Amino acid sequence: MxxxxxxxxxxxxxxxxxxxxxxxxxxxxxxxxxxxxxxxxxxxxxxxxxxxxxxxxxxxxxxxxxxxxxxxxxxxxxxxxxxxxxxxxxxxxxxxxxxxxxxxxxxxxxxxxxxxxxxxxxxxxxxxxLQGKGMAAFKNMEELVADYNRQHGITFEQGYAVDLEQATVEVSEQGEVTISGDALAQLKLWYSKANAEEKAAFHQWSKAQDAL
Known part of the structure; x- marks a missing residue:
């Protein structure tokens, strides 16, 4: 069916x-x-x-x-x-x-x-x-995909996939890497790459900055 x-x-x-x-x-x-x-x-x-x-x-x-x-x-x-x-x-x-x-x-x-x-x-x-590790590599597909997205700076905004690396990183024909995009796009890129501990630390830091 x-x-x-x-x-x-x-x-x-x-x-x-x-x-x-x-x-x-x-x-x-x-x-x-x-x-x-x-x-x-x-x-x-x-x-x-x-x-x-x-x-x-x-x-x-x-x-x-x-x-x-x-x-x-x-x-x-x-x-x-x-x-x-x-x-x-x-x-x-x-x-x-x-x-x-x-x-x-x-x-x-x-x-x-x-x-x-x-x-x-x-x-x-x-x-x-996608390449998994170990016998149960593909048991949790959501986690596997989330790990891939975190590594590659991919997130979802309003239900659509957004490649933040593509939006904020430019590579010239000579292989030179330039960070482009506005500050918000760059913050989103690095946040998408962070793990749970790093995100928690960032939240604590941002609260401290707001209190200054």
Missing amino acids: NKLIGLSLVLLSGGLQAATISSSKNVELLVIDGKKVQSSFWSPTEKVELQPGRHQVVVRYDGELKNGSKNTMYTTRPYLFEMDVPDDDATIILPRLTTLSQAKAHFGRGAQWQLELSDGTTSALPYVE
Whole structure:
């Protein structure tokens, strides 16, 4: 049974028309804009509604494939997309995979993720393959994604993904790094990279500064 969820956090008061983003067969929606997609084995979430704009979507391939005379489950690492959601319904797709060897070869050489619009046109989806540590690396997907976002200065404002590093750091062709953007953007960048202890220390410091 297909399950459709609306992400209320991204519904802005501007009345923009939400688009339905679907996953193709054996593609599991995991985390969207830092929030775990509520799903279950018996009722997987295959569609979400998102406002047009920049969003972060994390998925993985999880399917049963032919392996000689038997079938075998094959699950990949999570793939993270920072994608521009169109104002039209779209589906995250992969080439058709039927055998275990075919799937291993496909993901081994670099998965070809695409976004297919309702009119049939497709575009490539650049991605990051998330790397976990230890046996339970992918048990808590929200935490894994939060750690990635913290390392890369990615946050969410009014329900949209914002790459603060891209907004505040410029790298020239010669490799020279320049800090750009206003003071507020720079503060947001460093705050997004801080852990819980560092954030608590910053709050204490800022209170002390306000009291001066």
